[in-house]
Amino acid sequence: MIELGEAQRFVMERVAALEPREWPLERARGCVVATHVVAREAIPGFANSSMDGYALRSSDATTPGARLRVVDSIHAGDVSALRLEAGQAMRIMTGAPLPDGADCVCMVEETVVEGDVVTIARTLGPGDYVRQIGEDTEVGQALFAPGDELNPTAIGVLAGQGFRTVLVHPRPRVGVLSTGNELVSADDPLGPGQIRDLNRPLLLALLEETGCTPVDLGTAKDTAAEITSALSRAVEDCDAVISTGGVSVGDVDFVKVVIGELGAGDARWMQVAIKPAKPFAFGVVGPRRTPLFGLPGNPVSTRVSFEMFVRPALRVMAGHLIRERITLDAVLDDALEPPTDAKVHLVHVTVGWGADGVLHVTDAMRRGSHLLNAIAGANAIATVAPDTACAAGDRVRVMILDADSLGVSR
Ligand code: AMP
Ligand code: MG
Numbered sequence: 001m002i003e004l005g006e007a008q009r010f011v012m013e014r015v016a017a018l019e020p021r022e023w024p025l026e027r028a029r030g031c032v033v034a035t036h037v038v039a040r041e042a043i044p045g046f047a048n049s050s051m052d053g054y055a056l057r058s059s060d061a062t063t064p065g066a067r068l069r070v071v072d073s074i075h076a077g078d079v080s081a082l083r084l085e086a087g088q089a090m091r092i093m094t095g096a097p098l099p100d101g102a103d104c105v106c107m108v109e110e111t112v113v114e115g116d117v118v119t120i121a122r123t124l125g126p127g128d129y130v131r132q133i134g135e136d137t138e139v140g141q142a143l144f145a146p147g148d149e150l151n152p153t154a155i156g157v158l159a160g161q162g163f164r165t166v167l168v169h170p171r172p173r174v175g176v177l178s179t180g181n182e183l184v185s186a187d188d189p190l191g192p193g194q195i196r197d198l199n200r201p202l203l204l205a206l207l208e209e210t211g212c213t214p215v216d217l218g219t220a221k222d223t224a225a226e227i228t229s230a231l232s233r234a235v236e237d238c239d240a241v242i243s244t245g246g247v248s249v250g251d252v253d254f255v256k257v258v259i260g261e262l263g264a265g266d267a268r269w270m271q272v273a274i275k276p277a278k279p280f281a282f283g284v285v286g287p288r289r290t291p292l293f294g295l296p297g298n299p300v301s302t303r304v305s306f307e308m309f310v311r312p313a314l315r316v317m318a319g320h321l322i323r324e325r326i327t328l329d330a331v332l333d334d335a336l337e338p339p340t341d342a343k344v345h346l347v348h349v350t351v352g353w354g355a356d357g358v359l360h361v362t363d364a365m366r367r368g369s370h371l372l373n374a375i376a377g378a379n380a381i382a383t384v385a386p387d388t389a390c391a392a393g394d395r396v397r398v399m400i401l402d403a404d405s406l407g408v409s410r
Pocket of ligand 1: 178179180182183195196197198199200244245246247248250253296297298299
């Protein structure tokens with residue numbers, strides 16, 4: 001058996017960010033910028049009103065109660081043809097350009113209008129309620145750097161600059177192959193000894209959650225020929241390939257053999273000192289050095305193996321600087337059973353903020369690599385090593401799978 005860290009290093013040393021590509025802005029959310037992006041337009045591009053109100057000269061409003069003649073009305077998108085003179089005001093809407101001659105705006109709530117005369121109920125200074133040129137963004141200002149993930153706000157900022165495309169690392173296209181003679185899909189009746197293929201939908205969904213483009217490669221029978229043919233085609237077409245099943249020590253566990261052959265010297269079959277998900281195979285295959293992950297077939301093992309090996313590697317390929325999920329310390333409400341097998345146990349748990357403001361492990365799911373439904377409600381994975389103190393009240397390290405779920409305090 002090898003340590004988890006060694007297995008992870010074997011993978012991470014063999015993956016790199018995908019070649020950058022110009023990508024349409026409307027499809028770039030979650031992508032990682034591959035260049036320095038600099039502002040080419042000032043925002044605001046012109047001085048404009050931040051309120052619906054009246055534009056005026058602040059020198060006309062040094063005492064409350066100034067009476068000014070309203071000479072024009074300016075909507076957003078309009079420009080007044082007039083120059084505002086002393087003793088005058090212009091009706092102005094939010095976002096409309098400040099007219100020449102004006103230097104401030106009085107919000108409508110602080111005015112009284114009678115005919116074409118407006119009374120300004122307060123004093124005003126230069127610049128009041130005016131959005132100045134370049135206040136948010138100046139031309140030439142650095143906006144994004146390599147490694148920055150484009151969140152919705154970033155997409156808005158880029159759109160505000162008139163960009164249609166942005167240079168990003170593409171989303172990895174990742175193929176998923178299930179292997180096993182026993183597998184049938186939802187359309188088929190279950191024959192004796194047969195089970196539904198649930199790993200493939202599970203992995204395709206995990207890939208979507210990771211921001212990748214999932215590619216469904218179907219299923220393969222437990223023959224070296226069928227697995228070789230499916231995987232060698234897949235590594236040509238995809239940026240990375242995941243298979244499940246066939247990496248253990250069964251008589252027809254051919255996936256590990258095929259990955260070894262296709263990886264030709266740069267592949268490894270590992271027994272990792274974790275539970276679940278001990279067996280794992282990985283290699284880089286073909287001229288494009290496509291990462292090929294062989295995950296164990298038990299569904300909880302597949303899920304854990306994805307978290308430990310696949311997700312961090314795909315994050316690197318997508319250009320992310322942060323590869324890991326967020327990990328936090330959480331107090332155990334109940335004792336956890338410590339490992340007695342020299343492995344690090346990765347236990348699905350529920351965590352939540354307590355009234356004490358501290359994160360608590362409120363529930364630990366039944367353990368068993370075949371018990372997927374048992375972990376369906378988990379929002380974190382606790383790391384429990386042989387030397388981890390895990391009595392009630394002890395703190396353990398948890399990897400958060402669903403950060404949104406932490407918004408609810410218990
Ligand atoms: P294997 O890793 O191929 O030895 O499979 C280990 C266990 O996981 C066996 O009980 C398999 O039937 C089960 N298994 C393998 N692949 C899948 C799959 N795609 N969906 C659900 N269970 C699977
Ligand atoms: Mg199998």
